[in-house]
Amino acid sequence: MVASTEEHDHHQTVTNSKSARPYWGVVQANSFKCEVVAVGSELLLGQIVDTNSSWIGEQLATAGIDSYYQTKVGDNFDRMKEVFSTALDRSDAVIVTGGLGPTQDDITRNVIADLMGAKLVRNQEIVDRIAAMFGNRGRQMPQNNLLQADVPAGGQPIPVQPGTAAGLVCPVKDSTGAEKVIYAVPGVPWEMKKMVAHFVLGDLKERAGITSVIKSRTLRTWGMSESGLAERLAEEIERIDVAGSGATIAFNASGIEGLKLRLTAKGESEADADRQLADEESRIRAIIGNAVIFGTDEQTMEHAVLKLCREQGLTLGLAESLTGGLIGARITAVPGSSDVFRGSIVSYASEVKAKVLGVPDLPDVSQEAVEAMALGACESLGSDCAVAVTGVAGPEPWQGVKPGTVWMASAIDGDVQSSMVTWPFDRERTRHFTVINALNGLRLRLLDGA
Amino acid sequence: MVASTEEHDHHQTVTNSKSARPYWGVVQANSFKCEVVAVGSELLLGQIVDTNSSWIGEQLATAGIDSYYQTKVGDNFDRMKEVFSTALDRSDAVIVTGGLGPTQDDITRNVIADLMGAKLVRNQEIVDRIAAMFGNRGRQMPQNNLLQADVPAGGQPIPVQPGTAAGLVCPVKDSTGAEKVIYAVPGVPWEMKKMVAHFVLGDLKERAGITSVIKSRTLRTWGMSESGLAERLAEEIERIDVAGSGATIAFNASGIEGLKLRLTAKGESEADADRQLADEESRIRAIIGNAVIFGTDEQTMEHAVLKLCREQGLTLGLAESLTGGLIGARITAVPGSSDVFRGSIVSYASEVKAKVLGVPDLPDVSQEAVEAMALGACESLGSDCAVAVTGVAGPEPWQGVKPGTVWMASAIDGDVQSSMVTWPFDRERTRHFTVINALNGLRLRLLDGA
Numbered sequence: 001m002v003a004s005t006e007e008h009d010h011h012q013t014v015t016n017s018k019s020a021r022p023y024w025g026v027v028q029a030n031s032f033k034c035e036v037v038a039v040g041s042e043l044l045l046g047q048i049v050d051t052n053s054s055w056i057g058e059q060l061a062t063a064g065i066d067s068y069y070q071t072k073v074g075d076n077f078d079r080m081k082e083v084f085s086t087a088l089d090r091s092d093a094v095i096v097t098g099g100l101g102p103t104q105d106d107i108t109r110n111v112i113a114d115l116m117g118a119k120l121v122r123n124q125e126i127v128d129r130i131a132a133m134f135g136n137r138g139r140q141m142p143q144n145n146l147l148q149a150d151v152p153a154g155g156q157p158i159p160v161q162p163g164t165a166a167g168l169v170c171p172v173k174d175s176t177g178a179e180k181v182i183y184a185v186p187g188v189p190w191e192m193k194k195m196v197a198h199f200v201l202g203d204l205k206e207r208a209g210i211t212s213v214i215k216s217r218t219l220r221t222w223g224m225s226e227s228g229l230a231e232r233l234a235e236e237i238e239r240i241d242v243a244g245s246g247a248t249i250a251f252n253a254s255g256i257e258g259l260k261l262r263l264t265a266k267g268e269s270e271a272d273a274d275r276q277l278a279d280e281e282s283r284i285r286a287i288i289g290n291a292v293i294f295g296t297d298e299q300t301m302e303h304a305v306l307k308l309c310r311e312q313g314l315t316l317g318l319a320e321s322l323t324g325g326l327i328g329a330r331i332t333a334v335p336g337s338s339d340v341f342r343g344s345i346v347s348y349a350s351e352v353k354a355k356v357l358g359v360p361d362l363p364d365v366s367q368e369a370v371e372a373m374a375l376g377a378c379e380s381l382g383s384d385c386a387v388a389v390t391g392v393a394g395p396e397p398w399q400g401v402k403p404g405t406v407w408m409a410s411a412i413d414g415d416v417q418s419s420m421v422t423w424p425f426d427r428e429r430t431r432h433f434t435v436i437n438a439l440n441g442l443r444l445r446l447l448d449g450a
Numbered sequence: 451m452v453a454s455t456e457e458h459d460h461h462q463t464v465t466n467s468k469s470a471r472p473y474w475g476v477v478q479a480n481s482f483k484c485e486v487v488a489v490g491s492e493l494l495l496g497q498i499v500d501t502n503s504s505w506i507g508e509q510l511a512t513a514g515i516d517s518y519y520q521t522k523v524g525d526n527f528d529r530m531k532e533v534f535s536t537a538l539d540r541s542d543a544v545i546v547t548g549g550l551g552p553t554q555d556d557i558t559r560n561v562i563a564d565l566m567g568a569k570l571v572r573n574q575e576i577v578d579r580i581a582a583m584f585g586n587r588g589r590q591m592p593q594n595n596l597l598q599a600d601v602p603a604g605g606q607p608i609p610v611q612p613g614t615a616a617g618l619v620c621p622v623k624d625s626t627g628a629e630k631v632i633y634a635v636p637g638v639p640w641e642m643k644k645m646v647a648h649f650v651l652g653d654l655k656e657r658a659g660i661t662s663v664i665k666s667r668t669l670r671t672w673g674m675s676e677s678g679l680a681e682r683l684a685e686e687i688e689r690i691d692v693a694g695s696g697a698t699i700a701f702n703a704s705g706i707e708g709l710k711l712r713l714t715a716k717g718e719s720e721a722d723a724d725r726q727l728a729d730e731e732s733r734i735r736a737i738i739g740n741a742v743i744f745g746t747d748e749q750t751m752e753h754a755v756l757k758l759c760r761e762q763g764l765t766l767g768l769a770e771s772l773t774g775g776l777i778g779a780r781i782t783a784v785p786g787s788s789d790v791f792r793g794s795i796v797s798y799a800s801e802v803k804a805k806v807l808g809v810p811d812l813p814d815v816s817q818e819a820v821e822a823m824a825l826g827a828c829e830s831l832g833s834d835c836a837v838a839v840t841g842v843a844g845p846e847p848w849q850g851v852k853p854g855t856v857w858m859a860s861a862i863d864g865d866v867q868s869s870m871v872t873w874p875f876d877r878e879r880t881r882h883f884t885v886i887n888a889l890n891g892l893r894l895r896l897l898d899g900a
Contacts, residue, residue, distance in 0.1 A: 043520070044517055044518065044520060045508060046503075046504040046505055046508025048504075049501050050503075051499050054496040057496040058497070059496075061495045071521050073519055142677075190876075315799075318796070320775070323782070324779050324781065324783070325770070325775025325778025329773065329778075332773070333774070333877075342799040343798040345796070346782075349791075349792040351792075352831055355830070355832070380805070
């Protein structure tokens, strides 16, 4: 799991089948197609990366809806109309994200109205809702925001409205006169996600006549290379290919968050799909071992560590040097971490190591120092266990030590263990890999003791 | 970088002109158009976010080349052909990224050959180069990699070849018979970037007849709302519109990193463009004040604070509660921060506040507590100044205090100041906004004293 995990490498996501057919862990339900259009000149100019389309694409795939194209277009009436039309011609449904804001540039609803040959009608219910949102914050609604309450005649507002922008679901004819549907959702990711998850996907599945349930589960691994995992799982993948039933496996290397195994199952019911996933998960666990899998789905390494500590009634402290607070930041990003997490001593200056952690006069980046830091954190923070890291993030060497050199330690009830790595990475990746690796060190010890 | 996870807010980028014409701070050189197509089923499925198109879009904009569409398509011959054709019909040039790998799925070169009505011819020079790359790593070249040496007859390999994939530059006729050009570059970002930067952009500028130099500069602001900034700058924007020369201004709100003003100038030379940018920057600074602008281009809030501390010979410490280490993590992400930054006491448990920071028995989220934390950090870490934060990140209330409630303090040489905010955000945004806002509090005081 090291040098080969460049986060953005396109070529990293791999198929797991020897057959020519790409094997994305996605089960196709039928021929209903939906494509995605992201609107915004800032997307074309690269000022903002379009993550919305990717997220929607993933949701569609998981729902079993084919999606063959994604297009980005600027805030321009003619070009938007052209792109929407093309999308409607080749797909059954189109999701447009962006262009629903309150400014003059936000013209998605105008373009859709034009395609429908309909007028925009101000929806008083939405006006009231927007006004109430401003009222709650003690502010007057600017006149511009009224535009967000306009709905093309014949279309409907999406009933889920997390922000001031109302989403739209509108019937539109394509160039052959066939009835299609276009959804408009905001470009603001959290608003978009709520509308898609709580309305658009269900509506699409209904239109597509999808009754089967597709579910997926991600097993998150740390400590094995992609080729190593593939080798260990080769026979199982072969077995699935031959069987042609049950959950499928796909690999997905997401860089610093480890290698993911994505299991996908299509079932007659939720329970059926769940059973297939559970079966496959236990087979994989039997093959590669529980220690390699640190979490499932959204469970990060810090979830895993917090859970183990909680189960074992242990509190956690940190002593961070090169990570500068990153481990604590990630741990406290988890709601409810305060029942386990005591705090962190970020000892960037050597004197802080001595004064607050009680580390004796030692080279900053050394086994003795990191072990003393871990024990000092337990003492200073009053925690049962601790993780400590010290190293050189670079780009320059420090006290003659090469960038990428990192010592990590874990202490449990006064018993300390440590290890060293030399990362071949830049400053940022060195720090992030250290976070996960150091936490994993404690996790493996807690697992052993559990 | 944990701290940058909210970079994805789409809705924030706005235009600044009262005219209908979108005004992206980009000076268009002429009508030559180039669009971008990203190939790969994994992009549609959301397994990988397409950052390549965004990066290429930014390069094109900076080079003064119009780019109106970006499309993602899966590894499918017919759909790729359709998308390439559409792109060629509406633009003068097309850059295709992805599909140049050695697997059977990688068919970009086949599709281009088909569009050209040409055969693929194995290029011996490329074969030798690929073989040498494998040889250098002591490995035999797999037969599959030979496919990467195929070039459509009439096309040329791109002379820059960082990896095993050879890029292509090929003349293609669009559906009207007009001569267009298509570039194929790999999906692997570092290979793609080298080819685009060192060959494609220059080739495009030559074809487009662009000789002028376009440069831009970003002013990063904190503390004024988008509408507030727009109001203050309305006259200046009007002036630029009327003058029709000099640098232009565009707004770009990137969420937790503050509002950005992007200045763009088109000059006869580098020096001419630089002079226009400097002129406009000083006009803007005169209008909105230096305090609002915390940095330019890639300078973050933490850069600004570190710089001021360094200039004034002050060391910095932190006492973090709800941010859990996030402030320290961001500060130490800056190379060379160790000359200013002493460390952070992450006091998540109340006892740590008392024991390590010497905070007396007070409600955790209170003015008295945060001020004692800031002074305690200076004392404990031996720093001249400190930033302290305590609050409730949510989702649950804490000690009866509402989520979003945050106290922030700064201490300089024993003099402490504090303020409270109630953020209307979720846990993640509450933490991130707190980081920037707390650092800005210290920055403004250091500016005042400077």
